[in-house]
């Protein structure tokens with residue numbers, strides 16, 4: 095049997111408090127989270143509860159204060175080299191063309207120029223940018239830049255893809271196109287995906303499993319829902335299915351109270 099792609103066990107992350115530097119703030123605590131090989135798991139939760147913190151732990155960008163992380167059965171220390179990332183912020187280098195941006199990771203790995211160019215070109219074509227390899231980021235729309243970022247991540251053929259609200263800045267139509275494309279690419283390659291989102295609709299439409307985090311401090315998974323909607327899915331169409339609405343109601347019943355707590359805490363801070 096294959097080891098799970100990601101296992102977080104008893105993870106806690108404590109920071110020096112931003113509001114009161116003399117104190118420590120426990121963002122997440124007692125977190126057990128598993129993503130199976132080839133599984134698509136979304137994490138939803140109220141704003142500021144610790145979703146990005148968990149993603150950073152899985153990426154190896156942040157060592158947990160307590161607990162352990164293993165990647166395909168191996169303890170993680172330092173950067174997770176089996177993972178590719180896609181964050182909300184722009185990841186393209188403005189001084190490189192789309193093609194040069196997609197090639198960059200391969201070149202850093204020491205791939206010969208011709209091979210890197212051929213693979214980057216192939217990935218640009220897969221994300222619909224075959225004709226736009228010579229464009230610089232400022233010459234592309236937001237959706238095109240996201241496509242290029244996706245190609246930049248996937249060209250490295252990671253076994254795990256970590257995504258932190260990658261499409262939240264896009265308009266709704268472009269977002270749905272990108273979500274469907276991610277699902278198609280995922281379906282073809284079956285990588286493990288850990289997907290962070292504010293958007294419960296997006297989480298249900300995309301995932302095999304949705305994990306609900308409680309409001310912080312000491313946020314932790316409080317519910318887990320298997321999404322038994324048939325695949326392949328179209329993210330717009332799937333939202334009209336009765337089963338989607340049932341799952342949405344069940345998850346929202348857990349999430350709603352936490353979202354309200356999260357808002358109340360933010361108002362207190364403000």
Ligand SMILES: Nc1ncnc2c1ncn2[C@@H]1O[C@H](COP(=O)(O)OP(=O)(O)OP(=O)(O)O)[C@@H](O)[C@H]1O
Nearest residue numbers: 109110111112121140141142143144145146147148
């Ligand atoms: N390096 C840090 N130093 C101090 N506090 C931090 C640090 N990183 C995160 N935090 C705090 O930990 C909590 C969780 O942050 P995190 O960004 O993981 O939440 P989130 O759920 O991703 O938020 P959002 O939904 O707004 O994107 C927040 O209260 C944040 O202020």
